[in-house]
Structure formats: structure tokens, C-alpha cells
Amino acid sequence: MTAAPADLLIDRPAVTDGASLWRIAKDSKTLDLNSSYSYLLWCRDFAGTSVVARGADGEAVGFVTGYVRPEDPRTLLVWQVAVDSAYRGHGIAAALLDGLVARLAAERGVTGVETTITPGNTASERLFTSFADRHGAGLTREVLFPTEVFPDGPHDPEVLYRIGPLTDPTAH
Template identity: 45%
Template sequence: MDKYNTGSDTLIFRKPQATDGQPLNALVNRCPPLDTNSTYCNLLQCTHFADTSIAVENADQALVGFISGYIPPTRPDTLFVWQVAVDPGCRGQGLAQRMLKALVERCRTEQSIRYIETTITPGNSASEALFTRVYTELQAPIEKTVLFSRKTHFADQHDDEVLWRGGPLDTRQA
């Protein structure tokens, strides 16, 4: 658990726990256009994937940030970032970048990851900027390919999901 003082507020960065499931559901609902999941799915993210996710709470113990991630079974050196949620009242303060960097550093140490992946819908400028900044800071080359296509996978009901793969990470930075 790490504490960060952000002026008037102290933020606590920690691994998620089962009691974060319902607050995570509420946080994602406050963060359109993020896809909402069931509370049960959020409970699994907070328990089964706690080692590859990060929760951020404020001094009032309210969940204000969350990144869910996992390690794909066929790529044990890769952290796949599923979703990044920041409470609207905490945006514009670099919280998403701090959460992602803290999660990556923890996973580099505990899980020996060398690559970071995510999917981004074209035009999601906030996510594109976040991952570009973090990959650049980590000196991780970026590869982009369409993972799930609008036509093939979504029956024209959802935009393409472009896979952003960054790495390999320099193991000397861990």
C-alpha cells in the first residue's frame, strides 16, 4: 500500500479486495463511455485479478480510481490492462498515469512482466494519450494492430478495438 499526498487529499494505492466490487461498479458507472460489467464481474476483478489490478481510495476511503488487468495464460510476461477508471472529480491530476505506472512497477517486480497490452477504440484520445505517455516514459516500443474488428467481431455494433502492445520493458528499470 502506498500513500500519495495530492495537496488537499491523500490517496492510497493498494491491491483491490472483495469489498471493492460494488464501489467499483459504481465508479465505472460514473465513467462513461467505459463498458459496465456486472457487480459479480467486478468482484472477480477485485479478487481473482487483485495481483494485476490497482485500487485508489481517498482519505474518506471512497474508491476514486481503479485499473483492472490480468496476465493472459499464453503470455505470462504480459500485463493486459482491461479498464482504467478515474472518478470525474479526480481527473486532470495525472491519477491514471500514476496508477498505471504503480501497477506496472508492481507487476514487473512480482510477476516479471516485460510487455503491457491494452485495447483502445480509435478516437479515445484520453486512453491514447495515457498509454503513449507511459510507454514513452518506460522506453517501450509500441505496436498497434486491430484485435477485434467492428465488422468481424462486433457485427458493426461497436468500434474496432486496437491492441496497443508496449515492450519489451527494460528490466534494469524495475
């Protein structure tokens, strides 16, 4: 498992984190930005399947949002991963992802992870490829949503990354 820098607290998000998550996503310039309302709802309704990193002042500086798939309750779908630009390059995203998956493996029996990544998002490609390697898990890729299914203009395809089965996530 990857360790976060010692001055960060890994925590479940609270509704009060919604604004920070929205700002971090907006400032990332790579994520599809959802409405601020959706981040508030996410922090309320999916706090149990999401995680934040807090700086010394208690503000969220990074996050992973996800949910357990209703049709496949042993699979975590990771919706978004982002770290504030001032905190990038310190392994925070990997530590958040490892910690979240370890918690959900223990609490809910999660044995697989899915996410979608647009082609060319090398940071996310590296994050999830290295996650699979650390956990001794297989990784497959296939286009989940091709460009033409997006109703709101040009959008890159979303490639589904399936990772699993995971070895014991607490052992790494």
C-alpha cells in the same frame, strides 16, 4: 514513475471495492460496463494484477484492472482504467498504471503491457502513449477485434496497443 497525489493511497482492490469500481466504470461513459458481479469477481480473483486509488475516506476513486496473459506470462493485459470524475486531471491513472506495472515487473517478471482502445478515446490513447514514452518502450497498434465480430450490436473496433519491452519501471 508518476506519483499520485499525496492524499491518495494506492492499494490492491478488495471485494468490498467491487461496487465502487462498477460505479466509476458506469459514470465514465466511455468504458464498456460489465455486470456488477464481474467487478466483484475481478476484485477477488485478479486483485494481484489490479490496483485502486483510495481517497481519504478509504473509498476507491480510481482503478486499473488487468491480468497476466496465460499464453504470455510476461505480459500484463490492462482491461479497464477509470478515475472518478472528481479526481481526474491529477495524474492518478498514470500513477496507478506505473505502480501496477512496477509491482508486476518485480513480482512476476512482466516486461510488456497490452490494452485495447476504441478509436477516438483520446484520454486512453494519451495515457498509454505517454506510458510507453516514460518507460522507453516500443508501441505498436493493430485492430484486434473489428466491429463485425461483436455479437451485441454496433461496437467500435478494439485496437490492440502493445508496449514493450519495458525498461526498469521503478527507475522512472
